[in-house]
Amino acid sequence: MKIIYTTAFAFFLFTSFNMQVNSKQTVLVSNLQNKSGRLFIGWYTAPESFPGKDPDFTKEVAVNNLSEISVPFDNIPDGRYGISIYLDENNNGKLDMNFLGIPKEKYGFSNNVFPATRAANFEEAAFEIQGKSGTIPIRLK
Template identity: 30%
Template sequence: MRTIIVLSLLALLGLAQVLSAQTLTIEVRGIEKVKGQLYVAFYSSEDTFLKKPLTGLRVEVTDTVLTIPCQGLPEGEYAFALFQDENGNGRLDTAAFGIPTEKSGFSNNAEGIMGPPSYDKCLFCLQKNTVMVVNLK
């Protein structure tokens, strides 16, 4: 009987997390070539930023502006990075010195100097349904 009660409580807690999850809608602009896929990776700590995403998704590029609903993220602090994989090889292609040859972007439209922006520049707090605009560069 205890097992059933514990399992029921765990199920309710899981349901509460889903119900309290917010929708982040990302509007991606600056897509020059309507081809390939857009990869989005979410991070929840500076230690994992650009190394090990918390979660991610892949979307087919079908227009020069994409609206991507990201559901299921609980309230919290996040940063995301995205890139357009034009050639379909599943990774961000780079040239000499690691300079990207495919378009990319970050939450808050953050930009780095001589490399990607810091986690702090990309960090945002998700507390309610939110729309963020990102311009690929």
């Protein structure tokens, strides 16, 4: 009987140290300026993918005449992430750019970084999730 308790205790200790903690995170998107369209949100863990290729988590949300919206994400594992968002106002499934490569539609990044002449990189947008639920505010430009 003592062996069963010892084995169960050892198993509990081993699994508790190796458990991945998941939490609920809410992305609060502001400065929508009462526009309509589809909001595309991507979470990234790989710097080489950020800000537009192969997100780890995605969500697409319809927006209609709102100034801000809260978008919940359940079961986000602890880790380091960067978030990229754009509002597809004409519903063509992409962020439209002008002839100079400047976005014509609203976009944003975690940490609310907006470099003057380029998209934010992963290091600028990166933040940590550490087992607690939280809200990530992102203001669109």
